[in-house]
Structure formats: C-alpha cells, structure tokens
Amino acid sequence: MQIHDQPTLKAEARNLNFYYGEKQALSNINMPIYDKKVTALIGPSGCGKSTYLRSFNRMHDLYPGNRYEGEIRFFPDNTNLLAPEVDPIEVRMRIGMVFQKPNPFPKTIFENVAYGLRVRGENNKRALDDKVEQALRGAAIWDEVKDRLQDLAPNLSGGQQQRLCIARALATDPELLLFDEPTSALDPIATGAIEELVHELKKRVTILIVTHNMQQAARVSDYTAYMYLGEMIEFGKTDEIFIKPQDKRTEDYITGRMG
Amino acid sequence: MSSPNASDLHQVSDRLAKNAMRHFSERLIEMVLFAAATVSVLTTVGIVYVLVSESINFFHSVSIVDFLTDNQWTPLFDDAHYGIMVLISGTLVSSGVALLVAIPMGTIIAIYLSEFANPKVREIAKPVLELLGGIPTIVFGYFALLIVTPLLQTIFPQLPGFSLLSAGLVMGIMIVPYIASLSEDAMRAVPMSMREGSYAMGATKLYTAIHVVVPAAVSGLAASYILAISRAVGETMILAVAAGMQPNLTWNPMEPAATITSYIVQVALGDLPHGSIGYQTIFAAGLTLLLITLAFNIAGQWLRRRFREAY
Numbered sequence: 001m002q003i004h005d006q007p008t009l010k011a012e013a014r015n016l017n018f019y020y021g022e023k024q025a026l027s028n029i030n031m032p033i034y035d036k037k038v039t040a041l042i043g044p045s046g047c048g049k050s051t052y053l054r055s056f057n058r059m060h061d062l063y064p065g066n067r068y069e070g071e072i073r074f075f076p077d078n079t080n081l082l083a084p085e086v087d088p089i090e091v092r093m094r095i096g097m098v099f100q101k102p103n104p105f106p107k108t109i110f111e112n113v114a115y116g117l118r119v120r121g122e123n124n125k126r127a128l129d130d131k132v133e134q135a136l137r138g139a140a141i142w143d144e145v146k147d148r149l150q151d152l153a154p155n156l157s158g159g160q161q162q163r164l165c166i167a168r169a170l171a172t173d174p175e176l177l178l179f180d181e182p183t184s185a186l187d188p189i190a191t192g193a194i195e196e197l198v199h200e201l202k203k204r205v206t207i208l209i210v211t212h213n214m215q216q217a218a219r220v221s222d223y224t225a226y227m228y229l230g231e232m233i234e235f236g237k238t239d240e241i242f243i244k245p246q247d248k249r250t251e252d253y254i255t256g257r258m259g
Numbered sequence: 260m261s262s263p264n265a266s267d268l269h270q271v272s273d274r275l276a277k278n279a280m281r282h283f284s285e286r287l288i289e290m291v292l293f294a295a296a297t298v299s300v301l302t303t304v305g306i307v308y309v310l311v312s313e314s315i316n317f318f319h320s321v322s323i324v325d326f327l328t329d330n331q332w333t334p335l336f337d338d339a340h341y342g343i344m345v346l347i348s349g350t351l352v353s354s355g356v357a358l359l360v361a362i363p364m365g366t367i368i369a370i371y372l373s374e375f376a377n378p379k380v381r382e383i384a385k386p387v388l389e390l391l392g393g394i395p396t397i398v399f400g401y402f403a404l405l406i407v408t409p410l411l412q413t414i415f416p417q418l419p420g421f422s423l424l425s426a427g428l429v430m431g432i433m434i435v436p437y438i439a440s441l442s443e444d445a446m447r448a449v450p451m452s453m454r455e456g457s458y459a460m461g462a463t464k465l466y467t468a469i470h471v472v473v474p475a476a477v478s479g480l481a482a483s484y485i486l487a488i489s490r491a492v493g494e495t496m497i498l499a500v501a502a503g504m505q506p507n508l509t510w511n512p513m514e515p516a517a518t519i520t521s522y523i524v525q526v527a528l529g530d531l532p533h534g535s536i537g538y539q540t541i542f543a544a545g546l547t548l549l550l551i552t553l554a555f556n557i558a559g560q561w562l563r564r565r566f567r568e569a570y
Contacts, residue, residue: 057459064377089461097459103452106475115470116460168460 007034008075010176010206011056015070016082018051018060025051029070029232031225033176038198038207040221040238042214044253048230049210053178056081056208057095058088074176093120096169096205097178101185102161104153104168109145112153112164116172131171138204139167140197159190166197170205177201179209183216195220214254218242226250310549313542320536326543332506332522334540341540343547345508349423349516350551353498354491356427356512357434361487364431365438366473366480372439373446374468385440392436400500403429408501421503421515430497434487441486445479446472478563485559489552495520519548 011033018026026048033039041049051060058081060066072081074094081091096116104112113132114122122128132149136142141163145156153164162182169177179198183191198207198220211217217224218238225235226247234241234250245251318326321341329342368388372381408425412418418425449472457467473480503515504525517525523541531538 059455059459062455062458089463092459093461099452099456099459101452103450103456105453105456105471106477107470115457115462118470119460119462119466165456168456172460 007037009033010035010075011081012073012075013052013055013070014073016052016055016072017069018048018055019067019069020051021065024230026055026230031232031235033206033208034223035075035206036202036204037222038202038209038220039223039225040217041208041210041225041227042212042217042253043227043233045212047227049227050180051230052227053180053208053210056176056178057092057097058082059097061088093172094174095176095178096172096174098162098165098169098180098182100181102158102165104156104161104164106152106154108150109153109156109164110149113167113171115168120172132167135167135171136164138170138201139163140193140200141167157190159186159193162186162190162194163197166194166201170201174205176206176208179207179211181210181212184212191216214242226253228253307549310542310546313539314546316534317536317539317543320539321543330508332508332517334537335526339536341543342508343519343544345506346517346519346522346544347547347551348508348510349498349502349506349518350492350520350548352510352512352516353423353427353430353494353502353518354488356424357430357491357494358484358487360428360431361434361438361491362484365435365483365487366442368435368439369442369446369480370468370473372443374464374472385443388436389440390436392433392440394433396433396494396496397500399429399433400426400497403497403501415513418513419503419515421501422513423498423502423509423516424512426498426500426502427512429501430491430494433494433497434490437490438483438487441483442476442480445476445483448479449475478565481562482559485555485562488555492551492555493520493548495524499524519544 009032013029013031013033016026016029017024029052041053043049054060055068056072060068068082070082073079074081079086081095105115107115110132113135114128117128117131122131133142133146136145141160144160145151145164153161156164162185166182183194186194195216198209201207202222209217209221221238223236224238224241226233226241226245226249228249234245234247236246241250242254245254326341326343328344329340330344331340331342332345333340372384376384403425404421407429408418408420408422411422411425411428446468453471453475454467457471462470498518499521502518502521504517504521505515506522507514507516509516523544526537526541
C-alpha cells in the first residue's frame, strides 16, 4: 500500500515564524499537512498551537501589529497562503474554521449554514436549500433540526451549536478545515459526537485540529504534532508519537509529567 | 484556644465597638440612599398627579372626543377649539423629519466607529461627537432659524421662514450623538468570536458589520432609537424658535406649525389666569406628551426583551 505510506501533501509550513508585535510566538516551524488526513496539534497552554492554526486562514491579519515570516504552501496549486499579495479573503474562502466556543450568528439555523454561500454570492433558493441540507447532514445534525430550520440558532444546545458551526464551515466545501479546540466547551456526549464527526469528515476534507486533550488527539488523528514554546518539537504518525516518542519533552508531556 | 486574658478581652470589645460603629454608618448610608431614591420617585408621582388632576378639570369643560377629533386648536380665541391632533401632527412631523436624519446617520457613524475606525480615531471622534450632544438646544434653534432655513430656501424658494422641515433637520443633527454613542456601545459589546466566525467564512468587514454585528446588537440599537424618539418628541427649544408657533393641522414638513411642547412654552410665557381653561390646556397637552413618550418607552422595553442578546 504505497498510498498509505506516501499520502499527498495538502499544505506545508516552511520556516514559519510569527510575531505578535515584538513578541515571537512561533519559531521556525516546518510541518506537512497531509490530504484527507486528520492532523492534531497538542502541547501545553500558550505553546502556540492556536496561533499556528490561525495562521492558515490569516486570522492574525484582523489585528494590527501581527507579522508572519516564512511560508505556508497550499497544494495542489502551491500558493503561499502568507504572501502579502494573497488576499486573506481568498484564503478564507478555501479554508474553513470551527472555533473553541460555538459562535452561531444571531440568525436562523438555515441562514447560519447559508451564510458562507451568500457571502460567495449564491442567492438561488433551490441551490441554497440543497447545500444547506447537505451540510447539515454532513455535520450529523440534519435529523435534529430539519423541522426547525427557521428557529434561531442561539437557542440550540451547546453541542448542537458546535455541529451547526461545523455545518456552516462545510457548506462551502472547504479544502482544509481548522478546528480550534472544538470540544473544550462541550460535555462528554457532545464531545463524542464531534469526534465521530471528525472521523467521518476526513473522507472528504483535510483536517487540522488543536486539542488540549491527548486522548482526543489519539482517538481522532492520523498525525500528531507536539508543540512547546512556539516550536514544533516532534511530528509523526499519531501511533508512533504516542507509543514511542523520539523526543524526551514529547514523552514527558504525553505521560503527564509536564503541562 | 487558651482562655482569654485581660488584654485579649479589651481587644475583643474594641473590635465589637468598631463593628457597632460600622453597623451604624452602614445604616446611615442606607437611609441616605433610600431618601435620595424616594425623592426622585416622589417627584415623578407628584408630576403625574398634577398633570392628571389639572387635566381632569380640563376634561370637565371639554369632552375627550372633541379633544381627540377637533381639527382646530384655538384655546385662546373667543371661539375656542381644543383639537389636540393639531399639536400632535406638528410633533409627529418634526420628530419624523428628525428621525429620518438621525437614525441612518447615527447608525452609520456607530458602524464606522465600532467596526472600521482605528482606535486612535475612535478615541478622538467619540468624545467630540458626545460634545455635540452637550450643545444647548437654544443654540441649535438659532442655527436652524438663521442658517439652515436660509440654506433650505435656496433649494426650496417657497419655504417659509419658520418650518417643521428646518427645525426637524436640526433636531435630527442634535439627536445623532445619542444614537451613535449608544449604538456603538451595543455593537462593541458583540463578542469578537462572532466577528471572527464571519471573517473565517470569507466575509468582508462591511458584510460582517451588516449581517452579523448589527443583528447581534439589535436590542441595543432599538433602545437607542427609542431614546431618540423620546428626545425628538419632547424637544422644545428648537421647535419654539424655528418651527413657528401657530397651531396648524398639517402633515407637510414645509409648513410652520406648533408642537405640543412649543405650545406649552407659548402659553406658559403668557399671563393666563390660574385655573382658567386656557391654563388647563397646557396640562392636558403635557399629559398627552407624557402618554406618547410612555408608549414609546414601553415599546422600547418590549423590544429589548424580545431581542435580548443571544450570545
């Protein structure tokens, strides 16, 4: 099985540095993201994993004083996502994101999922209906909400809100989906549902997920990267990272001696 | 714990004495606060009592049906008519003009300050804007009469020297800071995570502001609009100076007309005998004004509950 050993590259960070003003938050990160795989980012709080994740869709551009160095290459077209001439809005059109705390818009369930489509200029009622249904099915929430699409999204439960946010991100067929600790605000049952969903989604989309929870990383991911103090300490297949980490610091973190 | 010796006991009684002292001062402060609250409540009750009791006297001589349906307001003439609609029309037209200016302008300024302006601009612009709200309304009144009316007359030559249009426009400018400031507060209270959710979908700043931030802040916006309506309906000086004071049942902003408030000024400045029917009209008019603003405030409360922030 060559394919399993040599997955296709979807993105690759090359010598990535990132600065919040004067403060360096990421140093010299090199890391591949493989197509249709789940890659988990683990590490103690403040290690830069969220900062790294948010570099992919240029969220740092929203705040003044932030600066990138290096590249994140995005395939198959080999675009450098961080290049100043690349429009962050174009980047975000291709890369979806699900946040730590569910953040549905104060709109109906339907309009939440249709949001990205409308941003892209889709206003055809039938096309919207179809894509909204597909996205809600894809996020495993269709059966719960199909009879109440016109209800306000903020009235859903936390777990449902998060799956709605996943549906919202899926509706526009992103090539890469970023998850920033998507279950940290959820109870264990809702967490289980999201993890199952991540497992299902990797058939169609590449996933990069930040998690505090090492069991979660072990359960859902194919590849894991351990970050510490803004550096990438170790990257590898999840099984290998968890069974025999190469670096002492990774081992300490995974076995709970640190962090 | 060992048994207490003399000095320990002394300390304890000291502490108790302090405690009693503190208790007393707490009570005193509580009483002062209560008294202050009572004064404001009693004042309101007193005002309502005076308005209602004088109005009852008024309605002994004039029927409510006449009051609401007569299309003339001539309480000081020999052939007296008491049709409050004449004054209400002036109030509603001038307030309508003011809100047509203030709501769009205030909302747009709020969106700019909250979503687009960089922090330095906001730090300067917001206090300056709020200063505009501190200008005495009499100054606005003369601004309307001496500058805005002549300016408007170059566009509409048939515009008279006093008009609801001119007064309403200036009143709108006066109200802008209230709407802009309160709406900006409401929009800034929308959590950043909600904006990020929209940006992450590829939305622009403007799209995010219109489709996410404004709907999320809608209860605050509604509250600011209601406050603006109350200000417009209750505004007196600008109208007394620039809108003319002749009672005129009209829905045309190009005409001069009296409003409820400017009528009250006019009568209160005259020397009507206490207890006469002319004197009582100002209480009936005042009560009407109170009921109008009360209705808007209740509507505002309802809106705020209906669209409570969901984040």
